[in-house]
Amino acid sequence: MARQNTDNWSVRKCAKACAKCEKDFEDKETLHSRLSFDEGEYVRKDFCEACWNKDDPGLSSWKTVFMVPVQQEEAVKKENAESLLRKLVAKENEEDLNAIFILAVMLERKRILVERDVQTAEDGRKLRIYEHRKTNESFMVVDPELRLTELEHVQEKVVILLGGKPRNAEPESGESAI
Template sequence: MATGKEENWQIKRRADVCAGTGIAFANGEEIMTRLLLADGEYIREDYSLACWAEQNPDHGLSAWKSIYHAPPPPEEMVKKESAETLLRKMLAKEDADDINSIYILAVMLERKKILVEKDVRFKEDRTKVRVYEHKKSGDTFLVIDPELKLAEIESVQEEVVGLLGGRAPKTETVHQFEKLVRTLVEKYTKLLFPRKTVGGEEGVTQKLAASFLALLAGKKYEHFDVSEKILNRYETNEQYGALVESYRELIDTLPQEVRFQGLEKPELAKQIEALAAKDPAELDVAEVQAAFASDDLRITEVREKVMNAIRAATRYADQP
């Protein structure tokens, strides 16, 4: 954590006038920027090319050339990418707990070509600081690089995506989980999707549960598309709509729970991968249940919901 005036991160606004002459920049004009550290505080100065050439100031910590863009009208200023909005809020808070999230957000915005990395600096304690410039507004962002490990990056990504209200990208553990579910449903395909279906309410309940398991197995499973159509057909049904909604919620939350557990418990990730590698005929359901056994009430609740779906999916079909 920084001491005194020194800060771990800052946003430095691009000036609208030359630091040397005080003359306003024209929209689209090429300018020079330098970054200084004075009394523990980062200072940004912007110059016209003519003034820079004439005064030839010291480059300081960093110096770069960019294009000055006139600020947009006030009503357009609020139309930010949600990732950018979150980044600016976290930078303004200056909370050390946000360092990892700030870095991931900056990387996300760099990939979207909203931020451009201009330099990498090292503080006295060897902390790495990445200097980004906003491509449109010209603001400078000083972001600490916490040099996260792979597992840490995935964990922070999940947290950031959650803050943005989106769905985190799948990890290898989630892919292996889908493969495991796919192996299970392939083992019992005749049971889940019998040639002769059961009619009435019991038949619909069985069909919806089987469709849920098929969707949980991922798009590579042969019954994925038809199962999606089945859930779509009943999601507005007065009698079955709530059941479909509960399955949809599990389809969204279960992979993310597996993702989190896989990051927290590497041994679970290895178990899932080993189980997923088995042939359907060799896969023992008891092994799968044991792998996901947990004292965590939340995990137990999710596991029981899945088990209820399995019971419903297999209850009304004849054994092959």
């Protein structure tokens, strides 16, 4: 059985046009996103309402609304949960999986990400698919199914990565990390 590689968790951008008729999506158009596992890679395809074949949902599919991509704000401010998630995902280090998961959960609570699906990978790992509410990118995140004690440890690590201070220290002014 093929070992699932780090490609399990990565970002798939929403297409700008329908995968079938190639018509550009319009702002706020309803579309269907389909995720399939193709030659060892997760492939995301987006279809307009007319081209969507509900009998071929792939591995996972969901309905979403296309939004004209917004310009990313200048990243001069300090690291936030979203920029850190993107950075860790891009690094593709297996040891960051726990932190990536915690960040995805934080962003879900902040209503920046929405969970679209949960799957079980071939090796039994749980895979959660999140979609970014503003950019419609999909993030595939391995759920490390942490125990409560591990969870606290990882959360503390993430707070420090975000420039905060571990518990028992004076909270920094401004928004708290979690």
